[in-house]
Amino acid sequence: MPQLLLELFSEEIPARMQAQAARDLERMARDKLAAEGFLPEALKTFAGPRRLTLVAEGVPVAQADRHEEVKGPKVGAPEQALEGFLRKNGLAREQLIERDGVYFAHLHRHGRATPQIVAEIVESIVRTFPWPKSMVSGTSKLRWVRPLKRILCVFDREVVPFEIEGIRSGDVTEGHRFMGSGQPFQARDFDEYQDGLARTFVVLDAEERKERIMDAARTLCFARNFELVEDEGLLDEVAGLAEWPTPVMGDMDPAFLDLPPEVIRTSMRVHQRYFAVRDPATGFLVPHFVTVANIEAKDGGATIAKGNAKVLSARLNDARFFWNEDLSKTLESRLEKLKGVTFHAKLGTMFDRVERITALARDLAPFVRPDGITTQKAEQAARLAKADLVSGMVGEFPELQGIMGGYYAEKEGLDPEVVDAIRLHYRPQGPSDAVPVSSVAATVALADKLDTLVSFFNIGEKPTGSKDPFALRRSALGVIRILLQTRTRLPLRKFASDDLLAFFADRLKVLLREQGQRHDLVDAVFALGDDDLVRIVSRVDHLDRFLATEDGKNLLAGYKRAVNILRAEEKKGPLPAGEPTDMAGAPPEESGLINAVGHAEIELGKALDREDFEAAMRELAALRASVDAFFDKVLVNSDVSAERDNRLRLLVKVRDAMGRVADFSQVTG
Structure with missing residues (x-):
């Protein structure tokens, strides 16, 4: 079936917008084609520095009646x-x-010809494209990310004729701005289009551009026994800046290596978009960098490398100035300046936040590690953790907050545990970020995140839907990960409100679900009112394994049967109070369940008191046979009221005994 090829050619598209633009183009085209009754066999989009491209295979020549x-x-x-x-x-x-x-x-x-429909679809897409930022050019009313220059639109090897704000569609495009032939070329299908771009030094596919960059950069480093410091975010960006990406290795002044490596890498990345290079034997940076040019230079990139080295030296000289200036003051001396930095209009200054975090660290430390030394160090680290926010280096590179504070603390000769706590207190900042596990660092990181959560919940700034402007979900996951990894037995209710506890429960469910656990089991355990996440996760883990066994499945079925009977009886009136008794003439299965549940209550209490959840599950498993036998042989709703009441009391006892382990009514299945 015929093919549709579309290219929207413009001035440079910002790298940060390209990936989303490709997704938006695919979504809009697919939706609009589907609305007209077209379901392409395949549809793919591409984005690069100057073009958005779409190819759709298997589009009918006309719309069906x-x-x-x-x-x-x-x-x-x-x-x-x-x-x-x-x-x-x-x-x-x-x-x-x-x-x-x-x-x-x-x-x-009557169905219309496909070119007529495509012309309408393309115009609609172009006029309503959701660029984050757009502009108009000259007298045109069209808003586009940068001035739109050309539209290539071909269906079944024929031009789809239309015009948008003076731009006529055609079958012509052009290659690389500098290395191409300088002449536009014709393309009537995707093969001609892709081949023509390749001949004129344009790599269409962003993933192919990334592979080209990484392969060449690694080769350059390997040839000199170095190793590329890989950076996925930087790779995404530079792949969006060059149509014909060509890595070049440059040299920097070795004298700059006395700066912290994070400063060097950040200056390279943020200001110049360079990759750092290190010695694989030591892991230390070497005085070289890799930049990605958009041309293959005749001199092999020597001139490009020299020019980039000059610019980098100027940037690193600025960084050295900030470094030296910052070292002339202590972290403690910077605290006064935090009084002039607003954290949030309703939450005071950054100094107010420091005082809250310090108090929290003092309260949290005994739970992380019950010794006075940890408390003392955690208080000191918490007090100084935000001081680098008013340093020159962090003012220039905000992403280095915490990291620079660690360096300054180290230069002051502070305790290594305090230094690490200052350096690591923002962690974990994402699911792949490491968790601070030393007692002082874990305490300060917990205090930092708990203050964020408690403060914003107190003023009603809670996440809603997909909106989370203060990254509270990330903070909650950070708290959870720290508590679980350090095995800290923290009673969250002591620090969090009920709605914040519910928020933690929701985040814990997300985390456990990502690890393959069932979220209903988290609900079943949280329903007990426990606020110790370590204990909760242990219960969930043992409960999950128990319910996967035949004993667990059958006991759960028995529990639900008992609860359904009790609910039905509760609608008629209050359930009979008191303990079940071994009545004369009662069936042996009734007497057996009374004895079994009485024994289980005692043993469950012992196991739960010592948090031996494996033993608790064994006790539940032992109860299964008696529950099965009871329901198989005993009629609960006996015509004799004394028997009926006794058996209802027994079911209440079974329900309550199992309810000490989890609220099984919230378990699905």
Whole structure:
């Protein structure tokens, strides 16, 4: 079947917008084609520095005829409404059908030629494309990310004719701005298009550009026994800056290596978009960098490398100035300046936040490690952790907050545990980020995140839907990961409100679900009112394994049967109070369950007191046979009221005994 090829060619598209633009183009094209009855066999989009491209395979040459019933106004509606309906659909009054007090019409629409539909679709996409930022150029009314220069639109090897703000569609595009032939070339299908771009030094696919960059950069480093410091975010960016990416290795002044490596890498990355290079034997940076040019230079990139080295030296000289200036002051001396930095209009200054974090660290430390030394060091680290926010280096590179504070603390000769706590207190900042596990660092990181959560929840700034402007979900996951990894037995209720506890429960479910656990088990355990996440996760883990066994599945079925009976009886009135007794003449299965559940209660209590959840599950497993036998042989709703009441008391006892392990009513399945 025929192929549709579309290219929207413009001035440079910012690298950060390209990936989303490709997704938006695919989504919009797929939705609009589907609305016209077209379902392409394949549809793919590409984005690069100067072009958005779409290719759709298997698009029919024409739209199929369509028959549809259209609902009109109600019978007796105003005449204007009826006339409007007839006019809109090109109908006469006698074509209407009345059914259930409403007018309907049967429409037959002849399918249109695909090029006519494609022209309308492309114009709609271009005029409504959701660029984060856009502009108009000259006298044109069209808003595009940068001035739109050309539209290539071909279907079944023929140009789809249309015009948008003076730009006529065609079958012509152009290659690399500098290395191409300088002449546009014709492309009537995707193969001709891709081959033509390759001949004129354009790599169309972003993933191919990334592979080209990494392969060449690694080769350059390997040839000199170095190793590339890989950076996925930087790779995404530079792949969006060059149509014909060509890595070049440059040299930097070795004297700059006395700066912290994070400063060097950040200056390279943020200001110049260079990759750092290190010695694989030591892991230390070496005085070289890799930049990605957009041309293959005749001198092998020597001139490019020299020019980039000059610019980098200027940037690193600035960094050295900040470094030296920052070292002239202590972290403690910077705290006063935090009083002039607003954290949030309703939460005071950054100094106020420091005082809250310090108090929290003092309260949290005994739970992380119950010794006075940890508390003392955690207080000191918490007090100084935010001081680098008013340093020159962090002012220039905000992403180095915490890291620079660690360096300054180290230069002051502070305790190594305090240094690490300052350096690591923002961690973990994402799911792949390491968790601080030493007692002082874990305490300060917990204090930092708990203050964020408690403060914003207190002023009603909670996440809603997909909006989370203060990254509270990330903070909660950070707290959870620290507590679980350090095995810290923290009673969260001591520090969090009920709605914040519910928020932690929700985040814990997300985390466990990502690890393959069932979220309903988290609900079942949280329902007990426990606020110790370490204990909760242990219960969930043992409960999950128990319910995977035959004993677990059958006991759960018995529990649900008992609960259903009790709920039905509760609708009639209060359940009988008291303990079940071993009544004379009672079936042995009833007596057996009374004895079994009595024994289970005692042993469950012992196991739960010592947090031996494996033993608790064994006790539940031992209860299964007696529950099965009871339901198999004993009629709960006996005609003898004394028997009925006794058996209801017994079911209450079974429910309550199992309820000490988890709220099984919240377990699905």
